[in-house]
Amino acid sequence: MSTNDQPPSTTSFLRQLLQVFLTLSLVIGLVAPVIIFLTSWHQIRIFSERTAQEIAAVFAGDVRYALLVASAEDAQAVVSNILKFPEVLSAEVVNERGERLAVGNARDLAAARRTFAIARVVTAESIGAPSALDEGQRTQVDLGRIRITVSLDRAYRTCFDAALYAAVQIVAVTLLLSLALIRVSRKMLAPLATLVQSLRSDASLPAVAACSPSEVHFIYRAIDAMRQRIADDNQRLVRYADGLETMVAERTRALEEARDQAESANRAKTLFLANVSHELRTPLQAIILHARLIGGGTGLDSARNSLSTILSASSHLLELIEQLLDLSKAESDHGLELSYSTFGIRDLVHEAASTIRATLAPGNTLTVHCCGDPGAIVSDRTRLLQVMYNLLRNADKFTTNGHITLTLDVTNDPDCVRLTITDDGIGIPQEQIDRIFEPFFQGKSAQGTVSRGIGIGLWVTKTIVDALGGRIDVSSTPGAGAAFRVEIPRVPNLLTARAAPQSPDGEQNTVAPGRPSSRGIRVLFGEDEAVIREAMSLFLRDAGYVLDECADGVSVLAMLQQDPGGYDVVVLDHRMPGRTGLEILTAMRDTLHLETPVILLTGNDTAELQEETARCGAVLIAKPVQPERLIEAIALAAGEAAATLTGPAG
Amino acid sequence: MESTRPSAAHERGTNRFAAGLIVFAMLCWLALLPSAGPVAESSDACADAPVVLVHPQVRSRDDNVIAQIVRGLRERTHAAVGVCSIEDLPGSTLDSEGKAVVAVGENASAAATLIYNRAPVVPILVRQLPKETGSGISLFLDPNVYIQQLRALSPDVNVVTLIHRDDVPQSFIDTVRAAAAAHRLRFEAIGVATLRDAAVVVETVVRQAGPQDGIWLQGRVIGMNADILLPKIVASSWDRKVPVFTDEADYVARGLLFAVTHDYSDLGRSVADLIDSARQGIRYANGVKTVLNGRTATAIGIFLPTSQEKEFDDVYK
Numbered sequence: 012m013s014t015n016d017q018p019p020s021t022t023s024f025l026r027q028l029l030q031v032f033l034t035l036s037l038v039i040g041l042v043a044p045v046i047i048f049l050t051s052w053h054q055i056r057i058f059s060e061r062t063a064q065e066i067a068a069v070f071a072g073d074v075r076y077a078l079l080v081a082s083a084e085d086a087q088a089v090v091s092n093i094l095k096f097p098e099v100l101s102a103e104v105v106n107e108r109g110e111r112l113a114v115g116n117a118r119d120l121a122a123a124r125r126t127f128a129i130a131r132v133v134t135a136e137s138i139g140a141p142s143a144l145d146e147g148q149r150t151q152v153d154l155g156r157i158r159i160t161v162s163l164d165r166a167y168r169t170c171f172d173a174a175l176y177a178a179v180q181i182v183a184v185t186l187l188l189s190l191a192l193i194r195v196s197r198k199m200l201a202p203l204a205t206l207v208q209s210l211r212s213d214a215s216l217p218a219v220a221a222c223s224p225s226e227v228h229f230i231y232r233a234i235d236a237m238r239q240r241i242a243d244d245n246q247r248l249v250r251y252a253d254g255l256e257t258m259v260a261e262r263t264r265a266l267e268e269a270r271d272q273a274e275s276a277n278r279a280k281t282l283f284l285a286n287v288s289h290e291l292r293t294p295l296q297a298i299i300l301h302a303r304l305i306g307g308g309t310g311l312d313s314a315r316n317s318l319s320t321i322l323s324a325s326s327h328l329l330e331l332i333e334q335l336l337d338l339s340k341a342e343s344d345h346g347l348e349l350s351y352s353t354f355g356i357r358d359l360v361h362e363a364a365s366t367i368r369a370t371l372a373p374g375n376t377l378t379v380h381c382c383g384d385p386g387a388i389v390s391d392r393t394r395l396l397q398v399m400y401n402l403l404r405n406a407d408k409f410t411t412n413g414h415i416t417l418t419l420d421v422t423n424d425p426d427c428v429r430l431t432i433t434d435d436g437i438g439i440p441q442e443q444i445d446r447i448f449e450p451f452f453q454g455k456s457a458q459g460t461v462s463r464g465i466g467i468g469l470w471v472t473k474t475i476v477d478a479l480g481g482r483i484d485v486s487s488t489p490g491a492g493a494a495f496r497v498e499i500p501r502v503p504n505l506l507t508a509r510a511a512p513q514s515p516d517g518e519q520n521t522v523a524p525g526r527p528s529s530r531g532i533r534v535l536f537g538e539d540e541a542v543i544r545e546a547m548s549l550f551l552r553d554a555g556y557v558l559d560e561c562a563d564g565v566s567v568l569a570m571l572q573q574d575p576g577g578y579d580v581v582v583l584d585h586r587m588p589g590r591t592g593l594e595i596l597t598a599m600r601d602t603l604h605l606e607t608p609v610i611l612l613t614g615n616d617t618a619e620l621q622e623e624t625a626r627c628g629a630v631l632i633a634k635p636v637q638p639e640r641l642i643e644a645i646a647l648a649a650g651e652a653a654a655t656l657t658g659p660a661g
Numbered sequence: 662m663e664s665t666r667p668s669a670a671h672e673r674g675t676n677r678f679a680a681g682l683i684v685f686a687m688l689c690w691l692a693l694l695p696s697a698g699p700v701a702e703s704s705d706a707c708a709d710a711p712v713v714l715v716h717p718q719v720r721s722r723d724d725n726v727i728a729q730i731v732r733g734l735r736e737r738t739h740a741a742v743g744v745c746s747i748e749d750l751p752g753s754t755l756d757s758e759g760k761a762v763v764a765v766g767e768n769a770s771a772a773a774t775l776i777y778n779r780a781p782v783v784p785i786l787v788r789q790l791p792k793e794t795g796s797g798i799s800l801f802l803d804p805n806v807y808i809q810q811l812r813a814l815s816p817d818v819n820v821v822t823l824i825h826r827d828d829v830p831q832s833f834i835d836t837v838r839a840a841a842a843a844h845r846l847r848f849e850a851i852g853v854a855t856l857r858d859a860a861v862v863v864e865t866v867v868r869q870a871g872p873q874d875g876i877w878l879q880g881r882v883i884g885m886n887a888d889i890l891l892p893k894i895v896a897s898s899w900d901r902k903v904p905v906f907t908d909e910a911d912y913v914a915r916g917l918l919f920a921v922t923h924d925y926s927d928l929g930r931s932v933a934d935l936i937d938s939a940r941q942g943i944r945y946a947n948g949v950k951t952v953l954n955g956r957t958a959t960a961i962g963i964f965l966p967t968s969q970e971k972e973f974d975d976v977y978k
Binding site: 075076079080081082135136137138139147152 | 855856857860861863864884885886889890892893
């Protein structure tokens with residue numbers, strides 16, 4: 012035990028208890044007997060004096076005759092009788108003249124130490140009556156006195172003995188009480204001392220004696236339970252500590268990974284900027300040089316070659332700029348803007364192949380295989396074309412004197428078509444396969460050099476495929492080429508498509524705060540005029556609507572059939588290719604049984620159209636329409652639909 | 662005959678009616694009876710009555726004595742008796758023409774003579790006749806009665822000692838002496854004036870006496886302080902077998918041998934006779950009562966036959 016553990020008092024409780032009781036017994040044993048002695052001594056003096064007075068009064072009656080006749084013998088007899096009382100030391104009878112008639116002393120007169128004396132006048136009544144019947148005159152005759160001396164020694168001894176006995180009894184009782192209390196206290200404290208000793212070690216608590224007070228049993232049980240709780244808590248803390256360490260390790264590892272990723276991303280961005288700079292400067296250099304050659308008055312053939320080069324460099328610049336625009340759009344809140352239309356996928360494949368074939372690297376060839384005709388699909392034609400361009404250019408980039416194949420076929424899922432672009436180029440190292448769709452990632456060429464470009468082509472491709480509700484994967488054998496497979500739904504799966512767009516940082520597009528209440532309302536917008544559709548789409552997206560665009564009526568109907576409840580409001584141009592707005596509206600109400608609010612835009616506001624529109628419960632707005640009005644009409648229609656669904660109480 | 666004979670039922674009714682009349686008459690007679698208690702009539706009654714009894718302030722135990730005297734007076738005079746204590750008497754003289762006034766004791770006699778100055782006052786229970794009074798009855802009884810009674814109880818007595826207050830007339834002492842002499846007894850009279858004198862005399866006489874000595878201890882001597890004197894007298898009497906007698910019945914009850922006292926009813930009748938009598942001078946009362954203490958008699962060796970005990974009016978066992 013350290014010095015700080017030393018108790019302030021080194022005297023045990025039992026010792027202190029004993030000291031208190033000894034002091035108490037000493038004080039009470041001294042004070043109480045004194046009080047008893049003084050009280051009893053006072054009382055016994057009064058009592059003795061009264062008794063002596065009564066004795067004197069009694070014997071005063073007896074001694075009257077002796078005084079009357081001056082009989083010393085009779086007086087002596089009275090004195091002798093008085094002396095028979097044990098406390099009377101002496102008695103004396105004197106006549107009215109003060110002459111002693113009789114006197115007597117007890118044997119222990121000389122030994123008496125505490126005495127008191129009383130004297131009583133002895134009188135007699137004399138009645139002088141003239142006749143036997145007269146009341147007569149009464150006179151008092153003084154006959155003498157009787158004096159008695161009484162000893163108080165025995166009374167004193169009695170008082171002293173009483174005080175002494177009281178002292179002894181009080182001390183004895185106090186000591187007995189103290190012993191009893193000490194015994195009881197020991198019964199209480201001994202188990203507690205044992206308990207304290209046990210608590211200093213981890214040993215289990217000893218058994219409590221059955222004769223111990225119930226409070227000791229309670230304390231033991233409570234402390235046992237408390238120790239058990241502490242042990243449980245300790246175990247829990249150990250587990251927590253272990254878990255915490257594991258968690259810290261995992262977090263550390265995650266942070267390290269994040270740090271690595273951040274560093275990698277930083278490096279990628281640095282590389283991206285360097286690439287962008289290089290990719291911008293290189294064609295510009297070519298354009299500048301060839302422009303000066305033309306300006307320098309070169310020959311016609313040379314000028315043609317220079318213009319061709321300028322055109323090629325400009326095309327490359329345009330491609331680069333478009334990729335940067337796609338990157339910025341993908342990173343924006345709106346995500347990629349899609350415009351759905353119905354088109355034949357086979358034609359699109361051939362269009363892409365013919366376009367790319369003219370720009371292939373020397374020595375590379377492109378072959379198109381179409382396994383049957385999948386027919387028309389509903390998708391964004393431009394974006395899908397961009398996907399094929401990117402994949403074909405990528406294959407061309409990493410293939411030297413090789414062969415590139417574009418294959419169109421259907422999958423096991425009849426609702427999808429599959430595009431496969433294979434090459435026999437350098438392939439993709441296995442460790443890079445999982446990263447090639449990351450933004451700014453650039454694979455290495457066969458010679459170990461970093462490839463050309465800015466490293467976002469495959470990332471943009473995957474982003475578009477995801478936005479269209481499809482999926483893309485890649486397989487490769489290094490040195491033997493690679494195969495990219497793209498599966499596109501015939502009709503976009505909107506749930507998949509909307510969840511797909513992600514920013515280059517991996518963050519899902521979310522709605523920014525502070526937008527109007529139209530935020531999150533899903534709108535299907537069908538307009539065949541691209542200039543109108545694209546401009547109005549920008550306004551609607553700025554207003555917070557989640558917008559899907561369609562360029563023809565067939566696409567609109569296909570989108571609604573694919574996901575009947577996927578839109579809160581449908582905005583339709585009346586005059587669209589494939590299906591008119593009114594036909595789509597009629598099909599929604601009569602065939603699809605959709606009560607989705609519909610806003611019909613038309614430039615031909617006829618009464619018949621108005622009547623049909625009203626019958627189908629749609630809103631007819633004549634063109635031209637201001638964006639604010641359309642935004643308000645969509646919000647009003649969506650609010651009324653929500654009120655109808657929730658009912659009056661809602 | 663049958664028709665004139667009353668039926669049994671009729672006889673029972675007649676007897677019940679007669680018994681009722683008798684009970685009614687007795688109740689009326691009882692209601693008319695004078696009170697037998699202490700006489701405490703008003704001063705008007707005292708003044709208006711033809712016969713007036715004036716008495717001193719008496720001890721409470723002697724209230725019955727006055728009542729007995731009054732009863733004797735009424736029996737003999739057949740007249741209303743006004744009873745007055747000295748305190749009840751008015752401050753001035755009364756018209757006492759034709760009245761008869763009886764006074765108990767010297768003080769009452771003097772007061773009655775003063776108030777009833779035109780009526781003859783007959784004093785009773787006085788030691789000697791006051792002046793201006795013609796006749797009266799003595800406080801003392803005839804000494805011969807005492808001597809005879811002593812002789813009857815203690816024939817061996819040859820000395821009689823009279824212890825009396827010193828105000829007793831010599832004539833009475835002489836009478837006693839004569840009575841003792843008539844019974845061939847030596848006589849000695851000792852007068853006492855104070856309680857101490859009485860105690861010393863008693864101590865001297867009783868302690869020296871023996872069975873042949875008869876001691877006549879006047880009640881007025883013991884009455885000085887009976888609580889002091891009487892126990893010693895009785896103790897000495899018993900120790901020395903001395904017959905001690907007196908004229909107070911109470912002292913016999915407390916241990917003296919016998920007493921001869923007035924018969925106060927007879928005293929009333931005697932004084933009634935004396936009112937109309939032409940006799941002069943003081944005389945002894947005729948009626949007496951005798952009281953005996955049987956235990957004292959036995960203690961001092963006197964054993965009386967039953968017939969002799971019955972001669973006493975009261976015997977304390």
